Amino acid sequence: MTETIKEHDFIELNYTGKLTDGTVFDTTIEAVAKENGFNNEKANFAPAVICVGEKQILPGLDAQLVDKEIGKNHDVKLSAEEAFGKRDVKKMRIMPISAFKEHNMQPQPGMQIDADGKVGTVSRVSGGRVIVNFNHPLAGKEVVYTVNVIRKVTDVPEQIKSFLTTSMKMPGDKIDVTVNEDKAEIKLPMDLPEQFTEAISQKLAELTKLKEVKFVKAAEKKGEVKSENKN
Structure with missing residues (x-):
């Protein structure tokens, strides 16, 4: 019987994003990344586990x-609005070159900068003025994603761990999840603000249909002894 994806299903998938001219700009597949000259050594090319509807990947996708x-390949076409948005002239800013020189920077076309928490790309340098484009580099572009939906993820610890890995950018091996009947406990290597853990716990309980999800402090390693400095 054919199984299809529903809102809030957890699924494992591979995907590759291309422009309409065939240029690859994003992928989860290592071989595709190498073929297209992706040079980010820190990138982890592997299938992603996401919760559908939680915008853990590009919202339009x-x-x-x-x-x-599930278990099939799908081509998904996205308009510019569905992908990275239309180009907005209001996101083009003219900045004085002195603002760059104050930080010992020599602006050149293509240079990326961070201004007020926003990433922009220098598009032109003319005299004492620098034009910076704060649109997404792919704004105004139609894109096509090839998606392979590998499987539906039903294991609750895997669901919780994958959700936290995506939301917190934390390696999965740093997250310990224990599920006992309708309750789950999560141990992390550090403590997080209570307001944050309460919100995440509530969301995870809603998505996994558990009665309770809570964060607990990571226990000390077995055999670890606290030393006392006695004078």
């Missing part, structure tokens, strides 16, 4: 996954 068949 996420929205197109519902009703797609």
Whole structure:
């Protein structure tokens, strides 16, 4: 019987994003990354586990996954608005070159900068003025994603761990999840603000249908002895 994706299903998938001219700009597949000259050594090319509807991938792509068949390949076309947005002239800023020189920077076309928490790309340098484009580099572009939906993830510890890995950018081997009947405990190598853990716990309980999800302090390693400095 054919199984399709529903809102809030956890799924494992591979995907590759291309422009309409065939240029690859994103992928989870290592071989595709190498073929297209991706040089980010820190990138982890591996299938992603996401919760559909939680926008853990590009929102426009996420929205197109519902009703797609599990175990199949799918081509998903996204308009500029659905992908990275239209180009907005209001996001083009003229900055004085002195602002760069204050930070010992020599602006050149293509240079990326961070201004007020926003990433922009220098598009032109003319005299004492620098034009910086704060649009997404792919704004205004139609894109096509090839998506392989590998499987539906039903294991609750894996669901919780994958959700935290995506949300917190923390390696999965740093997250310990224990599920006992309708309750789950999560141990991390550090303590997090209570307001944050309460919100995440509530969200995870809602998504996994558990009665309780809570964070607990990571226990000390067995055999670890606290030393006392006695004078």
